[in-house]
């Protein structure tokens with residue numbers, strides 16, 4: 001007897017070689033994290049991360065990089081064309097582990113802080129956040145969201161680094177100082193004193209005005225952190241909060257000032273907000289921390305969200321650092337560009353329509369990709385741009 005006819009063959013998804021795809025995409029995008037960065041993007045999409053922002057936050061990658069990786073994955077049939085993209089059948093076969101079990105906390109999504117914990121504070125900060133002086137991109141100003149301001153205050157509070165402590169904020173376009181005042185009013189606990197050091201005179205005036213009736217002593221000092229702190233601020237702080245410029249040199253400068261401000265001996269605390277860095281830059285940052293005698297107590301990726309960030313701005317991590325009581329550090333040499341728009345930190349963007357590349361940054365026709373998008377591509381008028389990542393593109397976090 002002849003075997004039963006199996007019927008017409010049903011076509012399954014074309015088979016993809018996951019190792020080859022991850023390696024090709026990493027090379028095409030110039031991904032510093034290599035193929036494992038591509039796999040991280042796919043893992044988060046498979047877990048249902050959704051938007052590019054959510055994928056970037058969960059994968060620990062900057063949004064332009066995630067967007068570029070997703071574009072390459074679409075052209076290879078791994079992701080669907082719609083937005084937000086999902087895995088195609090072939091993509092699922094190659095990259096979805098098919099396991100839904102996860103140990104992540106669904107309530108805080110790994111941030112260590114519940115956004116509902118002080119919703120009253122977040123609501124109170126919406127007004128001041130809307131009134132803040134305009135962003136000065138040349139100083140790397142990008143305002144964080146009201147919820148982020150609240151998270152920062154709660155992180156300090158939970159660590160015991162707030163109540164009754166002498167707190168110093170280095171650079172405050174994020175209005176953490178105002179958040180501390182509102183927190184004290186709403187929840188009856190605040191610092192022993194608060195000092196803000198800020199370069200931007202408009203911001204200094206705004207903060208002095210808004211902090212005038214704080215329920216604890218406040219001083220706003222107009223000062224360029226390129227210079228050492230005024231002598232009267234040295235060795236006086238218990239806690240420092242800072243969101244420095246996006247370069248390693250910028251972080252080094254602000255952290256050197258933070259370390260000099262902490263009381264002598266061990267135990268001073270620093271809350272550092274810093275965007276996603278390439279692995280090699282993270283190592284450089286760790287070397288800076290080591291030289292300054294700052295130990296990492298925790299690092300929460302995706303902790304900070306920035307307003308109006310669109311595809312470019314994204315998120316940054318919160319590093320909780322603790323002083324080990326090391327000897328004062330030497331002055332940074334100041335050779336490298338401080339701000340992400342300076343010199344070698346200019347960025348190249350490619351028009352998604354005609355492929356023409358443009359340079360964006362300080363001293364160029366467009367200082368930000370937002371300005372470039374608004375003006376449109378000079379060749380075809382297109383308004384969608386991708387970072388050119390095959391050459392060395394600095395990370396905008």
Ligand SMILES: C[S@@+](CC[C@H](N)C(=O)[O-])C[C@H]1O[C@@H](n2cnc3c(N)ncnc32)[C@H](O)[C@@H]1O
Nearest residue numbers: 139140142171172173198199224225243244245
């Ligand atoms: C460097 S910006 C970056 C923070 C931004 N929120 C972000 O998204 O990362 C933080 C603050 O530092 C201030 N700042 C920048 N350069 C400074 C300097 N040399 N001395 C003092 N403050 C400075 C800015 O005006 C701003 O208020």
